[in-house]
Amino acid sequence: MEKNHLNPSRINRLYCSQCNTAYDYRTAQTFATCCGKPLLISYDLDTDFPISRIKDRPNTIWRYFELLPVLDEANIVSLNEGMTPVIQLEKLAARNGFDQLFLKDETNNPTGSFKARGLSVAISKAKELGIRKCIIPTAGNAGGALAAYCAKANIAATVIMPAHTPRVFKDECFLYGAELVLIDGLISDCGKKAQEMNKEGAYFDMSTLKEPYRLEGKKTMGYEIAEQFDWELPDVIIYPAGGGTGLIGIWKAFNEMKALGWIKGPFPKMVAVQSAKCAPISEAVKDPIHWKENFTPEATIANGLAVPYPFGMDLMLDVLSASNGETVLVNEDEIMKGILEFTRKEGILVSPEGAATYIAFQQLLGSGKITEGQKVLLLNTGTGYKYLENIIH
Ligand SMILES: Cc1ncc(COP(=O)(O)O)c(C=O)c1O
Structure with a gap:
């Protein structure tokens, strides 16, 4: 990234999301x-940080440097992630008798997903903290992103992924030099x-959320949304929730x-979309105490949504409650239908997770x-390109 003498990070505290106990933000930390x-x-x-200060900075997540946890800009590990476009979906909107429907399209990020944001910040922080080896359980996209950023930072990466994940997710780990371990099961088994x-x-x-830094990268989507909507937020944001870092961030x-x-x-009202095959958030909304007892998660073509026991469940429920939000379930056929509407009407091959948000929009409109x-x-x-094996048989 171009160096333009950023001001220091404004980080002032690392704390337990449950009891507020403070932890040292200058040393490597995992969960509370x-x-x-x-x-x-x-x-x-404080308000001594005007918007004008970021206006002319490079179009990556690092334009928000002061609001990220890296202390020394020399430690930034960037592949030019972030500032992804917001596109008005005129044809899909018209098809539903609607007007103002937009897509924030994370396709253009390095390794083809929004996971690049979180891993850019987390690997930058790992570099700053002198960490030499990282391990990640993943549904696919986070593993590829970790592998790429670790390659750039000279950090060893181990990726643990369900064996049923489409092959390209495995191949990219190999190409970026990560160790890959395949498991029969879901991300919880990984x-x-x-x-x-x-x-x-x-x-x-x-x-996911067992360390505090990926969330900070993911939150840059929120900063960008505000900037791209000229500091007036949309009324509803629909997010495909797995572990939930995007929603919380x-x-x-x-x-x-x-x-x-x-x-x-x-x-905005925040909407968490899940697959009908694995919907822990809506189970937890229905029964916050006993939801795990009668819950049988299954794999889905939207691999990133198969997160049976999210570590950040309480934080997701807080967001849904504070935003008067919703959970919406979509089934596999609907996801396929959503992908085809996007490709054939808008010319965008979205991921199955992205397609799920469109189906959720239709349900909520209905x-x-x-x-x-x-x-x-x-x-x-x-991007949907990494999922072709799931989509075309
Ligand atoms: C394309 C895609 N969308 C959504 C998700 C869910 O993200 P999160 O776990 O941060 O909620 C994932 C996670 O793997 C993903 O790869």
């Missing part, structure tokens, strides 16, 4: 050992394997920008939970 919950980072958000392999603590565990960004004085309320005149933003979190 006090409560077994995610750690969160906070920043000095997570168990990662813990087992890391018994001696040889690796830094990059599991976007909401975190909105709150930070409000404290900075960059945006005013009201905030039930009157979205109404004409609102501004709705869908998130296409990755």
Whole structure:
């Protein structure tokens, strides 16, 4: 990245999301050992940081450097991730008798998904902290992103992935020089394997929300959305939720920008879309105490949505509650239909996860939970090209 003498990071605290206990943000940290919950980072958000300061910076996530946890810009590991386009979906909107339907298209990120954002920040931080080996359980996209950023940073990467993941996700790990371990099962089984392999603590565990840095990268989507909508947020944002870092991160960004004085309320309704084959959030909304007991997760063509036991469940439920949000379920046929509508009407081959957000939009429009005149933003979190094996038989 072009060096333009950024101001120091405004990071001021690392704390347990459950009990608020402070942890040292200058040393390598994983999750909160006090409560077994995610750690969160906070920043000095006084109003002495005008929007104008970022306006002319390079179009990557690092334009928000002061609001990210890396202390020294020399440690930035960037492949030019971020500032992905927001596209107005005129044809899909018209097809549904709607007007203001938009897509934030994460396709153009390095390795083809929004996972690049989180891994750019986390690997930059790993470099800063002198970490030499990382391990990640993944549904596919995060593994490729970790492998690419680790290659650039000279850090060893181990990726643990379900064996049924499309081949390209495995091949890219090999090409970027990562060690790949395949598991018969879902990402939760990969997570168990990662813990087992890391018994001696040889690796830094990059599991979703089991470290605090990937979330900070993901939150840049929220900053960009505000910037791209000229600091007036859309009414509804529809996000395909797996472990939930995008949902939690976007909401975190909105709150930070409000404290900075960059945006005013009201905030959007946040919608978490899940596959009917694996819908832990809607199970937890129905029964927050016993949801795991009668829950049988299955694989889906939207690999990133098959996250049976998200570590950040409480944080996702907080976002849904604070935003008067919704959970929506989509089935496999609907996801396929969504992909074909996107390709044939808009010329975009979205990921199955991205297609799911369009189906959710249709459902919410049908039930009157979205109404004409609102501004709705869908998130296409990755390219569909990596999923062709799932889509075409
Ligand atoms: C394309 C895509 N969309 C959405 C998700 C879900 O992301 P998160 O786990 O951050 O909610 C993933 C995760 O693998 C993904 O690869």
